[in-house]
Amino acid sequence: MDRRSLVLELVRARVGELMGMTNKLDKIGTxxxxxxxxQMELLSCMRKNKENIYALASEMGDIGVDHSRNLSFGWQPTN
Incomplete structure (x- = not known):
């Protein structure tokens, strides 16, 4: 194989690699x-639930609601 043929084969291989990487990046983006x-849908649901909980607590006069304590699954609200 002469030098020119070798260079052409290397260029073709590199173009193929770049096309493969482009396809992978497209899939990652999707x-x-x-x-x-x-994530946005979950965040929206969490906000709605939080609003509903506070509305219910407000209607019940905040009886027994401690907003500063950890939830049962260990999450602690940040201020």
Missing amino acids: SLEKILRA
């Missing part, structure tokens, strides 16, 4: 978009 969408 996956990240799906994750972000799910």
Whole structure:
């Protein structure tokens, strides 16, 4: 194989690698978009639930509601 043929083969191989990387990045981007969408939906649900809990607590006169304590699964609200 002469030098020119070798260079052409190396360039073709590199172009193939770059196309493969581009496809992988596209798939990663699509996956990240799906994750972000799910995260935003979950955050929205959490906010709605929080609003409902505070509304219920307000209607009940905040009886027995301690907003400073940890929740049962260990999450602690940040201030």
